[in-house]
Amino acid sequence: MMKVLHGDELAQALTAGFRCLERYRDPINALNVYPVPDGDTGTNMLLTMSAGVAKCAQSAGATAGQVAALVADGAFWEARGNSGVILSQFFKGIAQGLEGKEVCAGADLAQAFRAATQAAYRAVGNPVEGTMLTVIRCVAEALESRVAQDGAGDDLLALWELAFEASKEALDSTPSLLPKLQEAGVVDAGGMGIVVILGGAYHHLNGQDAAQIDLELNTAAGQIDPAQLASVSVESDFLDSSTELEWGYCTQFLIQGEGLDLEQVREDLGQQAESLVIVGDDRVIRVHVHVEDPGAALSYGVARGELSQIKIDNMTMQNQDWATGHQERGAPKSGIALVAVAPGDGLAQLFRDSGCAAVVSGGQTMNPSVAQLLNAAESSGGREVILLPNNKNVAITATQAAERENAAQNLYVIQSRTVSQGVAAALAFNAQVSAAQNLQAMADALTAVxxxxxxxxxxxxxxxxxxxxxxxxxxxxxxxxxxxxxxxxxxxxxxxxxxxxxxxxxxxxxxxxxxxxxxxxxxxxxxxxxxxxxxxxxxxxxxxxxxxxxxxx
Amino acid sequence: MAIRIVTDSTSDLPADLARQLDISIVASNVVIDDVNYRDGIDLTPDDFYRRLTSGGNLPTTSQPSVGAFQTAYQELLEQGHEIVSIHVSGKLSGTVNSATQAKAALGDDVPIEVIDSGLASSALGLVAVAAAQRAQEAASGREVAEPVRANLGLTTTFFSLDTLEYLQKGGRIGKAQAFVGSLLSVKPILTLLDGEVSPLERPRNHERAMRRLVELARERAPLQQLGVVYSTEADWAADLRHRLSELLPEEQIITSRFGPALGTYVGPKALGIALTSAR
Missing domain, CATH: 3.30.1180 (Hypothetical Protein Tm841; Chain: A;domain 3)
Known part of the structure; x- marks a missing residue:
């Protein structure tokens, strides 16, 4: 009987959960309530989890508490979209629950899920039942009630199975709790993400390969056909190679064109790159690769369409960033600066023209991460920064960015949920007056449109x-x-x-x-x-x- | 013997009003294509704006000479008057320097009080008018100058520009640089803060700007003094004056025109207000 989980075992279980999420990404993405091209929930959760899981692979011998902290830290910075932010807060709660623990026993697991539930509910201003919050809470309640029974918390495998089953049951209940899910004929996408992560972890602990299992999940409209799942896990290299993270350049860009072949791009770039995350459709493909020569990857992309949002990071430097705990660096800041998120080149120009010191590409279909927002805030040079997310899926990420600790900049978020609101707010910005005056004037301005x-x-x-x-x-x-x-x-x-x-x-x-x-x-x-x-x-x-x-x- | 007020032509005071209140105006210089004109004397506003917008070389302006001030001061001193000399912000122009040097050249004990208003255009005009009214009952220049200095903070000005192009070309854009964006057709409202041009707001069109100017005045009511100032659109000024009549009787609102000194920077279709709040 498995009485405790050691740090390495926890890391492997979470990694298996991540791999499972990777396989189920497309079915989760397909669960959008609104039939609009959207920031995909599956992709957002996957990207949110990726950095922390990669760090786990480099942390052999760490305690359970340390592993949880690594995953939580990675998720915090990479969080994007509503589901990503809630997931990052979920991991933050898990880490708080396991803080200082050498190993994770049954009671610890229940306590960690309780803390995770509280953190996740706090992440959103107005918690709604029938979402991933419900799924997380139901798991915590099931674990607590089992552990409360005498001796019942001693079998970790049984507890993970319980967690998985409780999450599935909660997921099935989401349409009855949230009418818009019922109307759309789907279960909650973020909730399914939680189920998939827990399912992957459970099956791994049970000795199964996360890359093969069928979780037998219902979308409300019908069961997910295992044939729909990614047969070849394109990101599997990501984890195997993660010990080589310090090697090469992290290269990200967007290819826009007509009739793009996503699978072909994955295959071609896979031959020259590590850590592939390549997502998109026939018109827009987002590429995230670790390569020795970023020039070759860019040349490959430019031969297929228009490139934008090009970002190249030296991995060695990035690792130094991690090592210093993302402490602020660079020249001393002064004054007050405006930073906006804009989903198009013309809008980016408009925001710059209207006084924004930095603009982050992103929006409904391209949700930027906490780290991307903070990089832009830093590059703005302001001692105080006002952030315009300009999209409801980005607003929560911006809020999380503003809540980071040990920051050299004060970051404020104007809750602009559309580009139109963002432009009105930007026009009300005046670098000559205080942040408080600006926040008031900008908040007033966006209600006028x-x-x-x-x-x-x-x-x-x-x-x-x-x-x-x-x-x-x-x-x-x-x-x-x-x-x-x-x-x-x-x-x-x-x-x-x-x-x-x-x-x-x-x-x-x-x-x-x-x-x-x-x-x-x-x-x-x-x-x-x-x-x-x-x-x-x-x-x-x-x-x-x-x-x-x-x-x- | 009396107390007389001297100001400079950037006060944009209507000539009738200046005459009526015995305010002496020392002219700034405007240079167009190497020809020097005295502001308000050799050059009418209509001529000036026609030249400004004709696409030729931008006119340049310079402060009145020390000699011009000396002449003006001497004339008044010879008539036995004391002088309170109130001028455009020292951060916008060297006029106060010319005035101070002229005073120094006339000796140590001359009864001249030189004041840097930190203001310009009709806001400076309002301060000069208030000083002239006070001078009619005062016994000394100091008796006028002290309350003028103490109350400068009550006077302020807001102006809406059709374009920041002229402010930028003239090199006086300062902190309003951030408002230069041209993709949206905003009509920026600027103010004078600590003697400098400072950006305030970016309404989206002329009508919104007009309404905002009225609101800015209303926020500072009750008012002692109110002025309207325009560069080229007299009917806009009349409209604004009418809208402001809720705050002061229309006949008390002084309408003036941006002269060349400021006209070079605010450009055509500029419209502003100047006001002095009640204490």
Whole structure:
């Protein structure tokens, strides 16, 4: 009988959970409630966990408490998206529960899950049941009640099995707790991520290979077909090679083009790189590789499409960063700086033009990590930094970034949930006045705009009682589905009509990568015809997946 | 014998009002294509703005000479007056230096009080007007100068520009540099803070800017003095003055025009307010 888990065993179990998450990433990504191109939950959780798991592989002989702390630290910096941030807080709680423990006994595990539950619930301002929070809480409750029984906590394998089973049961209950899941016919994606991690860990402890097992999971719409899972685990090299992390350059970039072949890119780059994380679709592929020659990887990418968001880090330096606990470095900071997240080259230019000292590429489909936001904040040079996340999936990451410890910069977050809100807030920024005055003025400014987003449905569904077919254009007003039309232009006109334009309004139209200048100009004329006298400012935004953003103020 | 107020042409005071209050105005210099013009004397505002926007060389301005101040001071001293000489912010212009040097050249004991207002344009004009009104009942220059100095903080100005292009070209953009962005058609509102041009807000169009100027005035009510100043659009100034009439009777609101000294920097279609709060 397994009475305790040693540090190495815990590291291996968590690594198995990570590998399992990697296999189930695509099915988890497919569980989006909104049929919009989105920051994928599976990918976000995977990237959040990757750095910590890689550090585990280098920490042979560490205590259980140390292993948990490594995973938590890595997850904190790499957290991205709502699910990633909650997962990072989950690991932070686990680490708090196991702090100072040489080994993990049954009671420790229950206590760790209790702490993890509390940390996860605290991570979100307004905890909602029927999400991964519920799954985490149900696991903690099941463990606590089992451990409370005399002697029942002595079998660690049985406890992990219980945790896995409890998580599956909780996951199945998520649609009945959260109507929007019911309506979309899915279980919660983040919740499934937790189930998959626990399932991978349990099966590993039970002597099975995490790369082979079928967890027999339900999505509510049906059971996941094991054939859907990644048959070859492209990231498996990542862990095997992680002892070589100090070697080479961490190279990241985005390829944008037409008819991109994701599998081919994975295969080709796999031959020259370690630590592959390559995700995307036929139009956008995000590449994260560790290579000896970043130039060769970039040349490969540029032959296939437009490159952007290029980031190259020397791994040796990165490891020094870890060693110093991510202490702030560089020149002394002064003044107050603005940093924005922007999902397109035109929008990045607009934010810089409006006074942002640094801009992070990212948005709905590309959620930046805590570390990326902090790097930008540092590069801004401000002693105080105000961050504009400009997306609801990035806002929580920004909040986590602001809560880091031992920082040389004060970081404040304006909760801008759309690009339109972000631009209004940026225009209210004034480096001559205090951070407190800016925060007030910027928060006021973003309430003065109505945000409209136009995007295309990626599947058939019913949302808030409105039937949406794949390929339809949806008009979201303040983030909620308002209209469904055949063309992006009709969707925008209809959404504007719903807002009720008067000649006193200013409409700012941000043209996405998918809309031409001619189309946008024709649309401007139609808006003018609809509301004579209204001021219309047309700006090239360059954002993917959203032909138009618009603000009305 | 009386107390007389001297200011410089950057105060943009309407000539009638200056005459009525016995305020002497020393002219700045404007150089266009190597020809020197005295602000308000050799060059009308309409001529000036036509030249400014014609695309030729930008006019340059320079402070009044020490000699110009000496002449103005001497004339008043010979009539037996004491002088309170109030000028544009020393951080924007060397005018105060010229005035101080002129005073020094006239001897140690001349009854001249030189004041750096830290202000410009109609805000400086308001301070000069208040000083002139006080001078009518005062017994000495000091009796005028002391309260003027003490109350400078009550006077302020806000102006909305059509473009920051002229401020930038003229090299006076200072801290407003951050507002230079041109992708969105903002109408930046600037103010004078510690004697320097400082950015304040970025409303999205002329109407929003106009409303914001009224709000900024309202936030500082009750007011003792209120002025409206424009560069090229007289009807905008009339509209703004009308909107401000809730704060002071319209006939008490002084309308003036950005002269060349400031016009070079604010450019066409600029509109501003100046105000003095009640204590």
């Amino acid at each position: 109505v945000s409209i987003e136009i995007t295309r449905s990626i599947r058939d569904t019913t949302l808030e009682g409105i039937a949406v077919a794949e390929g339809d254009y949806m008009g979201l007003v303040e983030g909620d589905l308002a209209v469904v039309k055949d063309t992006p232009e009709e969707a925008l006109l209809s959404a504007l009509a719903g807002v009720g334009l008067t000649d006193d309004h200013i409409v700012t139209l941000y043209r996405g990568a998918d809309a031409s200048q001619e189309q946008a100009e024709a649309l401007s004329r139609r808006i003018e015809a609809q509301a004579p006298g209204v001021q219309i400012d047309l700006i090239y935004g360059g954002q993917p997946h959203y032909p138009y953003f618009a603000s009305v103020e």
